[in-house]
Amino acid sequence: MSMQELKQKAWIYLENGTFLEANSFGANGTVVGEIVFNVSMSGYQEIMSDPSYAGQFVTFTAPEIGNVGVNAEDMESSAAHAKGMIVRKYQERYSNFRAEGSLADFLKEQNVMGICDIDTRYITKMLRTEGAMMMIASTEVSDKAELKKILETSPRIEDVNYIEQVSTKVSYKHTQSVYNDREFKYDEAPTPQANIVVLDFGVKTNILNELVAANIGVEVIPSSFDGDELVRRYNAKEIDGVFLSNGPGDPLVLKNEQREIKKLIDAKVPMFGICLGHQLLSIAHGYDTYKLKFGHHGGNQPVKNIKTGLVEITAQNHNYNVPENITEVAEVTHVNLFDNTIEGLKYNDAPIFSVQHHPESSPGPKESRYIFNEFLSLIKR
Known part of the structure; x- marks a missing residue:
């Protein structure tokens, strides 16, 4: 036919x-x-x-x-x-x-x-x-x-709360990784230098792969998490930090997630967020996101790293952005050179940072993969 x-x-x-x-x-x-x-x-x-x-x-x-x-x-x-x-x-x-x-x-x-x-x-x-x-x-x-x-x-x-549709329903360990751009699975997971919980709002597999490649032990849990329980686990040294994943839809819809993330912020739990996670951290700090006209979707977006002065070509997928006045509580670390919107933040009074672009690529350039190692450095400190 x-x-x-x-x-x-x-x-x-x-x-x-x-x-x-x-x-x-x-x-x-x-x-x-x-x-x-x-x-x-x-x-x-x-x-x-x-x-x-x-x-x-x-x-x-x-x-x-x-x-x-x-x-x-x-x-x-x-x-x-x-x-x-x-x-x-x-x-x-x-x-x-x-x-x-x-x-x-x-x-x-x-x-x-x-x-x-x-x-x-x-x-x-x-x-x-x-x-x-x-x-x-x-x-x-x-x-x-x-x-x-x-x-x-x-x-x-x-x-629509699409997070409820895409998030995992049960917690699980992720041990797959990347090596020389080839995926592999460990017969036995290596001893990690730190252990984290990933809040699954719709996490991409390659984000988990890159976290493991950075020698981080990864446990993925549903979006319906209990902030108090994660604070308890952090204080008991069962985990060293929390990662907030990418995900679909309007972050302002996610009232429960915002409330629980605020508990982690108040307890100064080390955190790293990508895309939706980046937006949720902003909202939980009291700075609501806004919708871009047509969003950033693709693998050729130039982003300037303010600290190094280097321009990274990045993968992007988002319709929402954090507001300019978030500089009241955070330092801007990355800026999109297409429209000068904020692409990265480091919060002033807590061990928390986030990026709007996708350092794991898949598809797209891999110039921002170093960010996963920065997360390891943060939680080890």
């Missing part, structure tokens, strides 16, 4: 009134989500399996998607969490020695929509001008008025 025969018609309606017709190569159905664009030139499987994309349709600016297939090793979590992907051209005929199947089959297995044969340049320019917005895509409904009605009566991304 040809690729054309495998495709079905798909219809898209955006909340600004844009109505588009395309083809579908993934799961069928009718799905509502927020649409964003990602400028990475590779790594579509890692992006689709990143829990931070829960609730979103990802428009890829790379014109050819699917050409390297998919494989189990490139998963950043146990499933694909994005609502769907939108691409200019889907390539069913993949060619890569690591490939274990096609992207289309993967999306169908994961019940994720794939939309192709559409002008992604037009969509990206529109989002850049008007900002990220809600949309609906369907292989079942072609009527514009009906799609509009469904979209208007559906919850917005800021109304």
